[in-house]
Amino acid sequence: MNPSRIIIDTDPGVDDALTFLFALASPEIQLEALTTVCGNIGIEKTTRNALAVLELAHASHIPVARGCALPLVSTLGKAGEAVHGTSGIGEASLPEPKSQPIHQHAIDYLIERILAEPGEITLFTIGPMTNLALAIRKEPRIVPSLKELIIMGGAIRQGGNVTPLAEFNVHADPHAAHIVFHAGIPITLIPLDVTYKCLLTSADVERLNRIDSPIARFVRDATATYMDFYRKYESFDGCALHDPLTIAAIIAPELLTFEEHHVDVDISGGVGNGNTFADFMNVAKKPANMKVALDVRGREFVELFIERMESLCRAGL
Ligand code: BDR
Numbered sequence: 001m002n003p004s005r006i007i008i009d010t011d012p013g014v015d016d017a018l019t020f021l022f023a024l025a026s027p028e029i030q031l032e033a034l035t036t037v038c039g040n041i042g043i044e045k046t047t048r049n050a051l052a053v054l055e056l057a058h059a060s061h062i063p064v065a066r067g068c069a070l071p072l073v074s075t076l077g078k079a080g081e082a083v084h085g086t087s088g089i090g091e092a093s094l095p096e097p098k099s100q101p102i103h104q105h106a107i108d109y110l111i112e113r114i115l116a117e118p119g120e121i122t123l124f125t126i127g128p129m130t131n132l133a134l135a136i137r138k139e140p141r142i143v144p145s146l147k148e149l150i151i152m153g154g155a156i157r158q159g160g161n162v163t164p165l166a167e168f169n170v171h172a173d174p175h176a177a178h179i180v181f182h183a184g185i186p187i188t189l190i191p192l193d194v195t196y197k198c199l200l201t202s203a204d205v206e207r208l209n210r211i212d213s214p215i216a217r218f219v220r221d222a223t224a225t226y227m228d229f230y231r232k233y234e235s236f237d238g239c240a241l242h243d244p245l246t247i248a249a250i251i252a253p254e255l256l257t258f259e260e261h262h263v264d265v266d267i268s269g270g271v272g273n274g275n276t277f278a279d280f281m282n283v284a285k286k287p288a289n290m291k292v293a294l295d296v297r298g299r300e301f302v303e304l305f306i307e308r309m310e311s312l313c314r315a316g317l
């Protein structure tokens, strides 16, 4: 079977960076571009990190298009820095990238690529959905042209990680999420309900570092701050592989349990702002607008992730 052709819209971000590496290590996937957005940190740093991580993986032929510097309505908070460090990639210090982002804005790049090959591109959003929301508003014809959209975002039965009710990516730009959820794209949602079951431990990182490789060292240094955060606030010795779990929707969907639901997002601006909720009892009588992952065989996923990263490291990277 031909590999799935994917574009990742991202705000790197420690687990975003791990997602690119995981995609590059997966033969079932062809990573064709990254588009950047503000979120975990500002757009300058997310774009720089995207370029730098691709260089680390000898993949700077993959284009990076810089996107929005601000959410649609909200302001950019500082919550991401507490988790990902001020650089966005923890304690890892990657050299200044030699490559540059392409000249086209991420919104126009997404529109051009999706319209050029209808039904071919699977888009991943692993940051706030600002770029995609604006692309939909600018060129609604991309909606029927996308093959699939895989989103890391939301918390359905689970509580939030940035407010008691909201998950970071949705909370950072709830209006964008609202546009995307109701656009009519075939969506697969990977919420906190499943990502919190996929915990990379410090023992896993040590295991990877038995291979002497810049990628293994990057994973160790990038996850150090991230793991400190989880130790302090979530009381476990490890970190959740939120964004990398999206890749499982393509390469190992059997690890996930999906249900189809009508899912909406609170944009009222109150205490529940950014809350994502499924209509489990179908009281609103609205058709399902997405497939939601509600369970996962978490440890099996983490093993798969480590095996793929080991193969990348052994390949001399
Ligand atoms: C999401 O928030 C970000 O901090 C992570 O990169 C992930 O995309 C998890 O809520």
Ligand code: CA
Residues within 6 Å of the ligand: 010, 011, 012, 013, 015, 016, 040, 126, 127, 243
């Ligand atoms: Ca992210």
